[in-house]
Amino acid sequence: MLLTKSLKKRLSRKEAEELQQKHNSFLMFQNILKWVDVFVYPFLVLFLPHTAQSQTSDFDAIYKTTLDLDFKKSSSLLKQFPEVEIPFGHLYIANLNDVLELIFSENEDRYNQLKQNEDTRLDLISDSEDDSPYKDFVKGEIKLQWAFVKLKFGHTLSGVWSLRNAYKTVQDNIEKNPDFKLHYKTMGLLQVIFGAVPDNQQWILNVLGLEGDVQNGLAHLKSLSKESTPFSVEARLISSMIESYLLEEHDRALEGLNSNTSNHISMAEVYITSLILMKSHNAQAASQMLKEAIERPEPSPLLFEYLLAEALFQGGNYNEAKTHYLVYINRFEGRNQLKDSRMKVAMCEYFLGKNISFKNYWEEAKQTKGATSEADKNADAILEAKSFPNFRLLQIRYAIDGGYYKLASRTINKIDTGKLKFDEVHELTYRKARLSHLTNSYDQALMLYNEVISNTEALSDSYFAPNSYLQMGYIKMEENDNEQAKIYFNKVLEFRKHPYKNSLDSKAKIALAAIDALND
Known part of the structure; x- marks a missing residue:
């Protein structure tokens, strides 16, 4: 896109150059966006402050409700206690609350209501006379969080630009405050994301002024996880996700999650741990953890219903899996995993010998518009094939994914x-x-x-x-x-x-x- 003369007249030279640069960045970044979106999805809820050293009772209360994904209660507490001891900590938690709500709900109307809060908070931080390193640290975190939300909601251009701005903000903060360790949490994650981009696409990052290195990024996060900071557990959680999702070192990843000595495991920790358990072929342990979370008095995210259904489906518990898939289908307001869920319901019916309902659900799944999740893309490929797949081979595949090796072996022997x-x-x-x-x-x-x-x-x-x-x-x-x-x-x-x-x-x-x- 070249800017038209009429548009250039309405913009200052700086504004026109920035707009053109944004568009050029968008065109280049399209080549790696699909990969970035798939990679960052598991990390979207890891921006969680952890009070390794308690700050105030007010902060602790807000922190606990945020970690348990109780967004209404957390917002209410923020109004009662608008200040906490961590500089700009109230803005960080308020932003975190918005971001987590949008990630788990995928509610487009709610996104339109909340999206202006990003600029409002960034302006409040910029206008502050506080010159502590936390100023740019929190600015970088807010930009990074909203970058992921924008990408998730399909707002590619603004999402890419926010990702770049987060990187530049943290980079500047490192130069100004080299001894401030918290900025390595943000930069560590960005280094891993960019460092994992395939070599043939690294030139795009170079044009955008972005650099990545997986090993350095992970080292930064691991180093921070050993510090006595409010963000040490968060760094450890991110490190565990990287070890599992990128390095295939699942045992080491799970070791990093076993440091919580509290009797209470937050909803966010349930989510992260269950993802890693399923990635490490232990769907049975994940299903037990998710069941316990869903049965708690406080509400759990609907995504838990989908994850539980997946774990049960992999183990051949088709009646129970179907129940949880249908809860997710009937109540979820977003788009991701709906196509996959309907296909899996159809497959449950197939394995239960219910041929008529199988065909009805299969057709319903085919008519469902797929979303950006890897599960939906995989479902789309299966559903759009010219003929039905070999369901026994799929049963073997899902059983192996879930760690149900005896089921997989029995099914292999039946073929x-x-x-x-x-x-x-x-x-x-x-x-x-x-x-x-x-x-x-x-x-x-x-x-x-x-x-x-x-x-x-x-x-x-x-x-x-x-x-x-x-x-x-x-x-x-x-x-x-x-x-x-x-x-x-x-x-x-x-x-x-x-x-x-x-x-x-x-x-x-x-x-x-x-x-x-x-x-x-």
């Missing part, structure tokens, strides 16, 4: 391989490889992964071959054969196109960087 199509034979081999890998049968896993990659040309439209290389690399790292691991990780990067290219390329890139760091 008549003579009736499988060509591509289904290779998918079954891939699923067997994943099952062997996750049950620590590494030799068997390597043999099966090799069988998958020997048919790479026949699997050109799937992620089975590149992910097989990735998993073989992880096995070799586990066996301390880093040279062979590097060969496998580099093979991942050679694939030009597949459904999870950005995600798998990022993981391979991070693993290669970790190996290089060991050799330095």
Whole structure:
């Protein structure tokens, strides 16, 4: 977009240049936006102040209700106690309250009501005569939080610009206050996000003046998590998410979550822990935690219903899973996961032998407009295929994802391989490889992964071959054969196109960087 002459006349030169720069940034960032949106989603609720050292009883009360996602009560307490001892802490919590409400509700009307609060709070901070390092720290956090919210609601241009502004604000604060440690929480997360962007898209970040490094970002967060600051637990939670979602180090991630000695686990901690448990193939533990949270007297986010349904579905508890999917479908005001939920309800009916209702729900799922979540995109690919999928293979896939390995093994044994199509034979081999890998049968896993990659040309439209290389690399790292691991990780990067290219390329890139760091 080139600015028109009439528009230029209405704008100052500085305003016109900034608008043009925003648009150019938007065009360049579109190439990586899809990846960024998928990656940051689990991190959206991690901006949680934690009183490792209690500030005031007022702050503690507001903090507790915010952490329990009780937005109305938290807002009420903020009106009663508008000041807390942390500089600009009241604005931070007020902003956090808005952001968490919007992330969990996805309510467009509520977004339109609350979005002006960002500029209002930033103006209040800018107008303050307080010159403490907290000034730019809180400004950077507010910009970062709203960047994620804007991206989630589809406001791409303003979201990208807020992300860039957050980075620049924190960067300036580091230069002015190098001994102030809290800014490494914001910068640490930004470094991880930008550092995980695939190499062929890093030039876009360079044009925008953004830099990333996963290992440095994680090191900053881990260092901060050991400090006695109000944000140490938050840094530890973010570190755990990075270890699980990017580094595939699930055990280490869960270790970082076991430091809460309180009898009360907040709703936010339930959310984060359940995500990591499910990512680490332990849906059974996640389902127990989510059930207990939903049964509490205080309200829980509707997203918990969806996550619980997912955990139950993976374990073959189809009647119970269907109940929770339907609660989510009937009450959720946003768009994400609705297509996937309706498809999973249809699959529950299929596995329960209810053919008529299966077909009705399947058609309803097809008619549901998909959203930006990875679950909806995956559901869309399954629903738009020319024929029904092989539901037994899907059952194996979901059982393995949830850590229900006995269910997966039993289902594998029931399959008549003579009736499988060509591509289904290779998918079954891939699923067997994943099952062997996750049950620590590494030799068997390597043999099966090799069988998958020997048919790479026949699997050109799937992620089975590149992910097989990735998993073989992880096995070799586990066996301390880093040279062979590097060969496998580099093979991942050679694939030009597949459904999870950005995600798998990022993981391979991070693993290669970790190996290089060991050799330095």
